[in-house]
Amino acid sequence: MGTSYVAFIGFVMMFIIIYLLLKQKVSTMFAFSVIPIVSAFLVGMTPTNLGNALEKGLGMTTPVSLIMLFSLPYFMMMADTGLFNELVRKIVRHVKITPPVLTCLTIVVAMIVGMDVSITSIYIIAIPLLLPFYRKLHMSPMLLMFLTTLGVINTFDVPWSARMLRAASLVPNVKGGSIALFSKMLPTQIVFTIVLFALAIVLGIRIQHKNKNNGEINDDELEDTSQSTDSIQDDPELARPKMFWINIIFTIFLVVCLVMFPTIPSYYIFAFGLVVAFAYNYPDLKMQSKLLKKYSRSLMPVMPTILLSGVVVGVMEYSGMMKAMVNILLKIIPSQLGPWLYIIIALVGVPLMFLFTNDTWYYVMLPIVISIMKAYNIPGEIVVVTLFMNMGAMLTPIAQPQIYIGANMTGDVITIPQFIKKSFLPIWGLSIVWTLIGLMMGAFR
Template sequence: MLAFIGLVTIVLVVGFLLLGKMSPIVALTLVPIAGALLAGFGPEALTEFFNDGLARVMQIATMFVFAITFFGVLQDTGLFRPIINGLIRLTRGHVVAVTAGTALVGVLAHLDGAGATTFLLTVPALLPLYLRLGMSRYLMLMMLAIGAGIANMLPWAGPLGRAAAVTGLDVTELWQPLIQVQLLGIVLLLGLAVGLGLREQRRIRAAGGPAPVGGHEVGGVAATADEAALERRALLPVNGALFLAVIAALVTGILPPALIFMIGLSVVLLINYPQVEMQMDRIRAHAPSALLMGAIILAAGTFLGIMDGTGMLRAMAVAMVSVLPESAVGNLHIIVGLIGMPLELVLSTDAFYFGMLPIVLEVVQPAGVPADQIVHAMVIGNIIGTFASPFSPALWLALGLARADIGTHLRYSFFWMWGFSLVVFGAAMALGLF
């Protein structure tokens, strides 16, 4: 009975998230509470489950609030704009170079972990160049999506934070083994970009080809008047050093991630916007996205605390093990990782990490597989497809900016992205991550 209630609870949570009938906060809070009440647990037990769940995610929620605000303020200072513009100008008029540059721009633009910002920065800047060269806008979208997917393994980007909330593991410790995967992924992506760029070059030549693009015609990411007023170009080296210092602190784990971002945010505000009112304006500007992510993580803590405390997850795992072939039990995380990209078409990020990951953990961990290996397999297998998912609001923004449609995007990109995902997955397995 407990396994059945747990299954219904997770199906309802995933279903509401998929259909957009409830926000993640509402679904992750009300549905598991209803399931717990149905299973016979009262207010006292719910309080205990809530406190246990909250304790598991508080550090992560705090990190997200300050990390998103920190990178948002760095974006305000104009730190990333010259890098992106420089790459755009370096690739002028050369199809293969434009394709490779687009891949790198996707990685760099997603350093703040915000998909909407990534596409707002890049698509308007790159689209005129693609159109002038006669290149496919869907090639641009795919390169940006894969590049952003690789960067999405960063601890403040979202998926790892969700996984850390589910497992209770430190998000920095989860990320450190993935650094080599990200670096390898960038190299592999550049190889793919060169190959697809050559293919695109042949296609353009076969079609007659447009006139060459001169350097003066190559645009960049132009700042609006409001954005220009916030930029601090004279402080670019200082802000760059601060960015690298924060990354180094995260990699070394010298301090808790939340404290690192609290310090980083305080310093970047003090250096760039010394007036108190401007500091508060910058915090208010980025508070909505920061608080939303923090609130989702806290709601996820409630969900996981209830599902674990009531024993629903364990009951579901026992039921699943009884019907799975014995050989599949210890490898379920690998099976899910291999089909992680197609799962993006039917599961949102929240549904994947808050719905599927807990069940896989309960099934696979008793077989002796550490939680971090389970997370690595599922993250690497799934994350490249983040911006091929119809449940990604950032993808819809990118499609709108590029004047493209999702059907053509999926037909153009899906198998390339899945194939790339499988290659990275295989490389990570060879490196011993799972």
């Protein structure tokens, strides 16, 4: 079949997947596992060739899926033991609350709670906990949700997050997978985190100057307001306060192993951590079984989606669709812009995310961009880390419906349109800052 026809089928497949997912006509698993198969037969793949493509494609995503299988339950278990809640309580109880401190504290709390990579839990815990402080200091709940969202964004790239695992599945040739990508982004993120805290301090100082008579909560008020930490409720059956320091030390040990021993499969390190932490936190096997059933609900449908994304990548790569599509695009893209295409996409990534879901961003658009940039000798991992931080996802309920929960946690004083209107330009500006930092530090080139 002609190259133009194969490319046409590839583009049609891409647009059909995006349309169906945006309109919520089918599940992501259906879109990834059925539509590529139809496209494969339309371009003339035999069952044998299709089988080989599926085996290779799923082989790319299986290790990443296994990481999620063990890492997500581990951090959910640590959340159940009260580890992250106690960290937040200790911080809130031992700091003097002023507007600049509170704005920084908002980001810190969101980042700590976000260690279990649950955006829902970040909004459910951080906003009710800090809202009384904001009200006492006459600070807007909109600012609370905005800064909490920045904390969410700053946890996107922890190696066990669904986003990082999606990204790692796109570059299976990169040794170390999500750990390697995280390490690549870490210097950029350190600088970006400093930028976030600088922004938080500036916002806090402006509010402090504006409310000169309400610049600080005194000790009595702090004691009263600190009762809001009671909103962080641990399950009395699951909380393990006596294991707090052991769990911190053991978690740090696992992270060190991930970094220091890249030859050991990451999924085994998390599997080891999960079974050992279960053994000393919940030695009762019935309790372990109960918790595993509970955690398995969080694995669905994200883990199968990550696994089945290998069908899309495998079919596009080994049917010739990817190559044909790239050749067409290379003829269209001006030669002067070609080497900078992925940077241009990164700079306009926030508004682009209103046209994508997280899955279509990573599994439909990124593979095409990666293939295009190969023609300009830009490695796939560079493209992935540059386009990874799709911050616009936190502005659209299509990609991140949890923002409805964040708005609800403020007592319904914030609507989603209001949040988008107030946060769009700042978050887009921060996305551009992230890209420029990465370019200046050499991570994105």
